[in-house]
Amino acid sequence: MHAEQKGINEECGIFGVWDHPRAAELTYYGLHSMQHRGQDGAGLVVNSGRRLRAHKGLGLVNDVFQDASFQELTGSAAIGHVRNATEGSHTYENVQPLLFQSQTESMALAHNGNLINADSLRTELEHEGSILQTSSDMEVLAHLMKKSSMETNETSIADALNQTTGAYGILMMTDDTLYAALDPNGIRPLSIGRLGDAYVVASESCAFDQIGAVFERDVLPGELVAINDDGVQSSRFAIRGQRKMCSMEYVYLSRPDSDVNTVNVHASRKQMGKELAKESPANADIVVGVPDSSISAAIGFAEASGLPYEMGIIKNRYVGRTFIQPTQDLREQGVKMKLAPVRGMVAGKRVVMVDDSIVRGTTSKRIVDMLKHAGASEVHVRIASPPIQHPCWYGIDMSTYRELIAANYTLEAIGELIGANSLGFLSEPGLEKAIVKDKSLHQGICTACMTGDYPVAKGAERVLTHKRS
Ligand code: AMP
Ligand code: SF4
Numbered sequence: 001m002h003a004e005q006k007g008i009n010e011e012c013g014i015f016g017v018w019d020h021p022r023a024a025e026l027t028y029y030g031l032h033s034m035q036h037r038g039q040d041g042a043g044l045v046v047n048s049g050r051r052l053r054a055h056k057g058l059g060l061v062n063d064v065f066q067d068a069s070f071q072e073l074t075g076s077a078a079i080g081h082v083r084n085a086t087e088g089s090h091t092y093e094n095v096q097p098l099l100f101q102s103q104t105e106s107m108a109l110a111h112n113g114n115l116i117n118a119d120s121l122r123t124e125l126e127h128e129g130s131i132l133q134t135s136s137d138m139e140v141l142a143h144l145m146k147k148s149s150m151e152t153n154e155t156s157i158a159d160a161l162n163q164t165t166g167a168y169g170i171l172m173m174t175d176d177t178l179y180a181a182l183d184p185n186g187i188r189p190l191s192i193g194r195l196g197d198a199y200v201v202a203s204e205s206c207a208f209d210q211i212g213a214v215f216e217r218d219v220l221p222g223e224l225v226a227i228n229d230d231g232v233q234s235s236r237f238a239i240r241g242q243r244k245m246c247s248m249e250y251v252y253l254s255r256p257d258s259d260v261n262t263v264n265v266h267a268s269r270k271q272m273g274k275e276l277a278k279e280s281p282a283n284a285d286i287v288v289g290v291p292d293s294s295i296s297a298a299i300g301f302a303e304a305s306g307l308p309y310e311m312g313i314i315k316n317r318y319v320g321r322t323f324i325q326p327t328q329d330l331r332e333q334g335v336k337m338k339l340a341p342v343r344g345m346v347a348g349k350r351v352v353m354v355d356d357s358i359v360r361g362t363t364s365k366r367i368v369d370m371l372k373h374a375g376a377s378e379v380h381v382r383i384a385s386p387p388i389q390h391p392c393w394y395g396i397d398m399s400t401y402r403e404l405i406a407a408n409y410t411l412e413a414i415g416e417l418i419g420a421n422s423l424g425f426l427s428e429p430g431l432e433k434a435i436v437k438d439k440s441l442h443q444g445i446c447t448a449c450m451t452g453d454y455p456v457a458k459g460a461e462r463v464l465t466h467k468r469s
Helices: 023-033 061-065 118-127 137-148 154-161 206-211 247-253 265-279 295-305 328-338 362-373 411-418 428-435
Strands: 011-018 041-047 052-058 077-084 098-101 106-115 166-173 178-182 191-195 198-202 214-218 223-228 231-236 244-246 286-289 313-315 339-341 350-355 378-383 422-425 444-446
Touching: 011 023, 011 106, 011 166, 011 178, 023 041, 023 061, 023 077, 023 198, 023 206, 041 061, 041 106, 052 061, 052 106, 077 106, 077 166, 098 137, 106 118, 106 137, 118 137, 137 154, 137 166, 154 178, 154 223, 154 231, 178 198, 191 206, 198 206, 198 223, 244 247, 247 265, 247 428, 265 295, 265 378, 265 428, 286 295, 295 350, 313 362, 339 362, 350 362, 362 378, 362 411, 411 422, 428 444
Parallel strands: 244 444, 286 350, 350 378, 378 422
Antiparallel strands: 011 077, 011 198, 041 052, 041 077, 098 106, 106 166, 166 178, 178 223, 191 198, 191 214, 223 231, 313 339
16 A cells, blocks of 8 residues: 555554643553553653653663652653554654754644645755654644744644644644644544643543543644643644544544543443444344453343353463564464453353454454364454455554455455354444444544545545455
8 A cells, every 4th residue: 555545654642731740650550550551662851941852762661760860850841652663663763752853942742643745845845945754644744834934833733733634642842832622523532631830731530540530631733732821722723623543543543441522431441332232233142342442342242142151261461462573473373372262151151242343354363263272163253343455544554455355355254254153243333323422522433444424634535446355
């Protein structure tokens, strides 16, 4: 697929703090609570008033900060980032926040999401003589800002953002201001909290709970927030589009204890399970969930169907996510290491196995095999989201059409491939019903990877070939 269509995805978490004596340490804790959003790199830039200083590296938050001295990372403001690298972008240079030093100022930048037109903007900049050092979309943005003004301010940020299309939450920091911006459709999550007099900004509200901060409000679509010693100023850099929060935040990405756009993630997953049980009931003895992301949906399924929820699968919590392993072989090995059946619970039983989603089909197939080896007499697979048939252009690494099992096979064929006795997916209306509680807040959700209905730059999608059966 052409890079313009897929882009360098940045499935990430960002965190910022303004006006707290232990800004770097709080950022570390905030990033730690969002480790699930990216395990390939982490970093922070701390602001000591006159100087911005970075500490970052490849790997998990704990690895990156194990040698860090928070006594040395002094300053009352900071921004940080955890990142999930996609193929070809797993380098130190791409670890954020990126720090830009010019004759006039220092500026740090971190983002979560994807600028769809970053490649053409990059080409234009290079033709004009700019030299870019990373493959990060944020370097492109920084160059656009410098073209607008030598100083980072609301005008230069708005000028630059208005040349881009995409889905993003962005944090920027100069020596005197912390900026937070959200894409015009609010596809990615970004919230503001308070910790005493300090302001905090995070991709997920679980980061606020981690540091004892209180949720204040979400950053609005197309809004640019500037936080400095004069307080908080809000401006609009773009006409606010319809809010289209990423539905995969609820299905899989966010932590169950987070509230995304004021809806609790666990509650929405539980409701997805309930809707699924109504739409796709199963003749079975027990319901099991695939840890961790599917437990909430499995509980909902059990509750609505009247079947007992049992712990039929357990997870070795010391193994990383399967998805980030680079090859199919390693991914399969990863699933084997990560999950184990509870034999005594599943042997001789007709099992409903609830998972949150199917992407390539690797996980479901292995789990069905595993449950059958452990003696399950039947395994009925129920997926608490619609089939993922299209890649994501908005920052979530959802692979290409070729790799997406539901883009290439019919429902019946997928059921056979994964070895299930029966297979059911949640419908798109069912998903929407589980997430959207208040139309005035949600307007709608993004379901582009399931429906192909892309809320931004729809014209660029590829035409699907016929499905194999
Ligand atoms: P697969 O084995 O490729 O079908 O992957 C499906 C599993 O990956 C599901 O059980 C989800 O829990 C998880 N998953 C779904 N979306 C993502 C994503 N964007 N990144 C990482 N894991 C994901
Ligand atoms: Fe989320 Fe899918 Fe939309 Fe991407 S395409 S933003 S993963 S709902």
